[in-house]
Amino acid sequence: MTSAWMGTVKFTRHLNFAVAFFIFFFACSISSQAAGVLSQDDKNCLECHSQEKFEKPMAEGEMLSLHIPGKDFAASVHNAVGCTGCHADIDLKKHPQTSKKKITLRSHSMAMVQVCKDCHDDKFKLYEGSIHATLLRDGNEAAPLCSDCHSPHSIRKDTASAPMAEVSCRQCHTPIYKAYAESVHGQIRGKPEGGHAPLCPDCHKAHEVTAASTGNQLKDACLGCHTNALAVHKTWLPNTDRHFEAVSCPACHAPTAKRRVNLRLYDSIAQERVAEKQGVPQFESRARSADSKGLGLDALALQSLLKEFNREGSEGKTILRGRLEVSTGAEAHQLAPKARAIKECDSCHREGAAPFQTVTISIVSPDGRPLHYGAQKEVLNSATSVDSVGGFYAIGGTRIKLLDVLFVLTLLAGIGIPLGHMTLKWLFRRYLRQIEAERQATQPQADSQASSGDNSTSPTKS
Ligand code: HEC
Ligand code: HEC
Ligand code: HEC
Ligand code: HEC
Ligand code: HEC
Numbered sequence: 001m002t003s004a005w006m007g008t009v010k011f012t013r014h015l016n017f018a019v020a021f022f023i024f025f026f027a028c029s030i031s032s033q034a035a036g037v038l039s040q041d042d043k044n045c046l047e048c049h050s051q052e053k054f055e056k057p058m059a060e061g062e063m064l065s066l067h068i069p070g071k072d073f074a075a076s077v078h079n080a081v082g083c084t085g086c087h088a089d090i091d092l093k094k095h096p097q098t099s100k101k102k103i104t105l106r107s108h109s110m111a112m113v114q115v116c117k118d119c120h121d122d123k124f125k126l127y128e129g130s131i132h133a134t135l136l137r138d139g140n141e142a143a144p145l146c147s148d149c150h151s152p153h154s155i156r157k158d159t160a161s162a163p164m165a166e167v168s169c170r171q172c173h174t175p176i177y178k179a180y181a182e183s184v185h186g187q188i189r190g191k192p193e194g195g196h197a198p199l200c201p202d203c204h205k206a207h208e209v210t211a212a213s214t215g216n217q218l219k220d221a222c223l224g225c226h227t228n229a230l231a232v233h234k235t236w237l238p239n240t241d242r243h244f245e246a247v248s249c250p251a252c253h254a255p256t257a258k259r260r261v262n263l264r265l266y267d268s269i270a271q272e273r274v275a276e277k278q279g280v281p282q283f284e285s286r287a288r289s290a291d292s293k294g295l296g297l298d299a300l301a302l303q304s305l306l307k308e309f310n311r312e313g314s315e316g317k318t319i320l321r322g323r324l325e326v327s328t329g330a331e332a333h334q335l336a337p338k339a340r341a342i343k344e345c346d347s348c349h350r351e352g353a354a355p356f357q358t359v360t361i362s363i364v365s366p367d368g369r370p371l372h373y374g375a376q377k378e379v380l381n382s383a384t385s386v387d388s389v390g391g392f393y394a395i396g397g398t399r400i401k402l403l404d405v406l407f408v409l410t411l412l413a414g415i416g417i418p419l420g421h422m423t424l425k426w427l428f429r430r431y432l433r434q435i436e437a438e439r440q441a442t443q444p445q446a447d448s449q450a451s452s453g454d455n456s457t458s459p460t461k462s
């Protein structure tokens with residue numbers, strides 16, 4: 001539309017009155033429509049389509065509502081383009097036609113929504129690359145189309161600043177919305193004055209939504225707003241970068257969540273997670289055949305699964321990379337205020353620590369989402385799997401000898417020597433004292449600020 005305009009504008013240089021009048025008329029009609037007045041053409045359509053309970057049956061007996069609320073349309077951004085801006089194929093001389101081949105309601109929507117591309121090609125391209133579009137192409141009809149998130153006949157200006165409760169994601173991801181609404185972000189976002197905390201699209205994007213637990217995009221989103229987070233954690237968490245790699249943010253910030261260790265198949269040469277080949281899924285069947293008893297992979301089974309994956313490529317190409325994360329999607333959104341975040345080292349670095357009681361192995365499926373298979377918790381400290389999961393504890397690879405000691409202790413404990421918590425606690429206490437001393441020496445100011453009150457230093461309030 002804009003380009004047609006530009007063409008006309010260029011033309012005005014040698015113009016006669018008729019065209020000038022046309023442009024004037026066109027401009028007026030756009031502005032008056034934008035003010036909530038319907039054009040005569042649109043009124044013609046609405047003569048039939050504003051009737052309530054106007055509907056027709058589709059292929060599987062579902063009803064398609066043909067009722068378009070004229071008032072909503074008049075107030076919408078698309079009033080300016082008019083009904084035929086999107087329904088160009090409708091010729092009133094031949095409309096309505098009832099002879100059309102019957103299709104399902106969903107196929108109807110999928111066909112109609114293609115029209116958005118005409119004017120919003122940019123959004124369409126972003127959307128085409130999203131997990132939602134991928135799912136839809138794979139035949140998952142529950143995944144959203146443009147028209148599921150934007151009701152085409154009533155889109156208002158400023159979609160982005162709509163109230164939290166109206167976010168389009170809510171209709172399909174209800175449990176996640178509930179968890180989010182109670183989270184530290186949801187609590188702030190829900191207040192009329194406190195609109196800066198992120199809503200779904202601020203972390204996941206609206207159109208280019210990707211699978212949540214592959215890649216670093218979500219962590220990057222967190223750190224994009226919380227620019228000082230890395231520095232703040234460094235004051236108490238040793239090797240923060242390593243922790244941020246191996247522990248997801250919600251694993252510490254959703255204190256009531258159930259945590260688990262996810263061992264992810266990783267290609268050490270390409271430096272990326274191993275993905276299933278399109279069309280030839282192998283992970284599930286290989287895991288099943290290795291896990292003959294169906295009790296979850298044990299250390300030997302894990303070893304043979306890895307061997308399978310290494311058969312095609314060079315030896316040792318496929319390895320496992322551990323990550324501590326929460327067990328469900330809803331739990332990832334139960335973020336609490338910082339005072340409740342997990343800080344005690346021994347909630348993780350202790351033999352028998354809760355997060356290490358549940359273990360899964362995962363691979364990336366063709367649509368980008370991870371596929372999980374259960375493993376027995378013993379794989380983490382069995383002597384057999386030192387090779388396969390050794391990287392998780394960074395044995396030998398760490399400058400800090402403490403972890404090597406820790407690893408050996410875990411290992412010993414695994415094969416039955418009860419070396420108690422006392423030793424570990426003692427080791428950690430010494431280590432922590434050292435960090436505390438360093439911190440006080442280097443950052444006396446940050447320290448006094450941190451202890452002078454929890455929320456008073458938050459960026460939005462200052
Ligand atoms: C005389 C009444 C009438 C008018 C005027 C009218 N429609 Fe319709 N329209 C119908 C009926 C009846 C159907 C259902 C046809 C069927 O059963 O397939 C329909 C169906 C539709 C559909 C759904 C098409 C489909 O694939 O099933 C669209 C879109 C539509 N109309 C748009 C418009 C537009 C845009 C205008 C104005 C340019 C308009 N209509 C004017 C009666 C009308
Ligand atoms: C911004 C583009 C756009 C405009 C403008 C628009 N429509 Fe639609 N319309 C659509 C899309 C997309 C659908 C398919 C929605 C769906 O079923 O998911 C649709 C569907 C319909 C249907 C079939 C019912 C349905 O839900 O599929 C009717 C009837 C209709 N439109 C009438 C109108 C009338 C009358 C106007 C003007 C008052 C109008 N439309 C303006 C995009 C538009
Ligand atoms: C004929 C051109 C045209 C078509 C087709 C079209 N739009 Fe639009 N759309 C517009 C115009 C013009 C605006 C107003 C732009 C502005 O105000 O900056 C707009 C604005 C929007 C907005 C922005 C609302 C906001 O936050 O300000 C959304 C969302 C939107 N359209 C969605 C859709 C969807 C979904 C479809 C397909 C059902 C569609 N559009 C089809 C022309 C179109
Ligand atoms: C999963 C839900 C979802 C789907 C699917 C979706 N959108 Fe959006 N869209 C949003 C949200 C949410 C916003 C608000 C912007 C934001 O917060 O980033 C938005 C904003 C927009 C805007 C206004 C952008 C701006 O910068 O003002 C346009 C235009 C738009 N969408 C068009 C489309 C079109 C066209 C499609 C289909 C290709 C589509 N959307 C599919 C959720 C969706
Ligand atoms: C019409 C329903 C619908 C709407 C609306 C919708 N989604 Fe989805 N979404 C799905 C379905 C179905 C899946 C695939 C199954 C699943 O993971 O729940 C999915 C998957 C996802 C995934 C990938 C899940 C994973 O395992 O990694 C993310 C992230 C996501 N949606 C975010 C959003 C966001 C953000 C919005 C709003 C901007 C939104 N969705 C709106 C239906 C929807």
Ligand code: HEC
Nearest residue numbers: 219222223226229232243244247248249252338341342343
């Ligand atoms: C090992 C557990 C752990 C991990 C992993 C972790 N955090 Fe934290 N985080 C905490 C604790 C504990 C605090 C509170 C520290 C304090 O107040 O002394 C905190 C504080 C914060 C704060 C408040 C900072 C301030 O200004 O006071 C933010 C924001 C934050 N974390 C974000 C993140 C993000 C983003 C990630 C992921 C990249 C992350 N955290 C990973 C435990 C963790």
Ligand code: HEC
Nearest residue numbers: 169173176177180198199200203212213218248328329332
């Ligand atoms: C503060 C950032 C943030 C906000 C806001 C947010 N999410 Fe998430 N979302 C995440 C993180 C982090 C994960 C977990 C990623 C992982 O597994 O490492 C996630 C995971 C998901 C998943 C995948 C769940 C699964 O089963 O694996 C979906 C779907 C999703 N979010 C949808 C939403 C919806 C809908 C909203 C709004 C109600 C929302 N998110 C708000 C950060 C956010």
Ligand code: HEC
Nearest residue numbers: 184196197198202221222225249253337338339458459460
């Ligand atoms: C759009 C920006 C934005 C994004 C993205 C974002 N946050 Fe926040 N977050 C905020 C704001 C604003 C607050 C409230 C003010 C404050 O306390 O910093 C907040 C508060 C918090 C708090 C509570 C801090 C306290 O003082 O108690 C934590 C923890 C937190 N966010 C973690 C995260 C995590 C983890 C992610 C990613 C999954 C994330 N945030 C993504 C803006 C963001």
Ligand code: HEC
Nearest residue numbers: 236237238239242246324344345348392393394398400403
């Ligand atoms: C939420 C669980 C969790 C908490 C809390 C936690 N860690 Fe860790 N930490 C891990 C995991 C998982 C690794 C394994 C990283 C790897 O090697 O893959 C790790 C690794 C380490 C390492 C080795 C880093 C390296 O250089 O490879 C040290 C040292 C360490 N943690 C010390 C601490 C101390 C001290 C605390 C308390 C201030 C703490 N951790 C709190 C989970 C945690």
